Amino acid sequence: SQQGEEDPQALSIQEGENATMNCSYKTSINNLQWYRQNSGRGLVHLILIRSNEREKHSGRLRVTLDTSKKSSSLLITASRAADTASYFCATDAGADSWGKLQFGAGTQVVVTP
Amino acid sequence: GAGVSQSPRYKVAKRGQDVALRCDPISGHVSLFWYQQALGQGPEFLTYFQNEAQLDKSGLPSDRFFAERPEGSVSTLKIQRTQQEDSAVYLCASSFRDSYNEQFFGPGTRLTVL
Secondary structure (H helix, E strand, O other): OOOOEEEOOEEEEEOOOOEEEEEEOOOOOOEEEEEEEEOOOEEEEEEEEEOOOOEEEEOOEEEEEEOOOOEEEEEEOOOOHHHOEEEEEEEEOOOOOOOOEEEOOOEEEEEEO | OOOOEEEOOEEEEOOOOOEEEEEEOOOOOOEEEEEEEOOOOOOEEEEEEEOOEEEEOOOOOOOOEEEEOOOOOOEEEEEOOOOHHHOEEEEEEEEOOOOOOOOEEOOOEEEEEO
16 A cells, blocks of 8 residues: 555646645655656655655755645756656655655656757 | 666566566665565555564565565565566665665566566
């Protein structure tokens, strides 16, 4: 079973535009992570936000976390064709802090030049 | 090594055959994870090792699935008597230690069971 659900399932934008995708999850978490997957580079870690953090930035990425609503958002600013990929949120909800991740089904993003 | 490597990259098996999938984690990484990813879905957790100890195997779909990491480095995922529903990409990931370290994923092994 998958803990997270991403919304939308698919997103098509033009280069230079911003892309926003959302993730909702069901149980309390230790942290939430975003990963990107494309055929060329496999699954790549983008950013980790801890449960006691509300916002985090990394380059053109901005992640927010609202634990009261059990939701997170990923914003990619000034998108590029190379951002075309599937984006997954993954939650670590384990009591043991081993890092076992539960992934959502992903948002497929297409950035056209 | 430079990253997590997996072999083979592609495997075609006839139903009923046994298969073995190999994962070479990043040197020094304590934690190793196996995930199964069906087409169009996100990865699903299978099992977790801390060094050579298998601490969580709750995601293994059946007793036909077996994983080991005998020396705390290379890991092998074995599937016995493969079934068509086992067709998926099997991903291996390693991390330095625990929950607050990012996981580095290998390219995966795409298994097709005919």
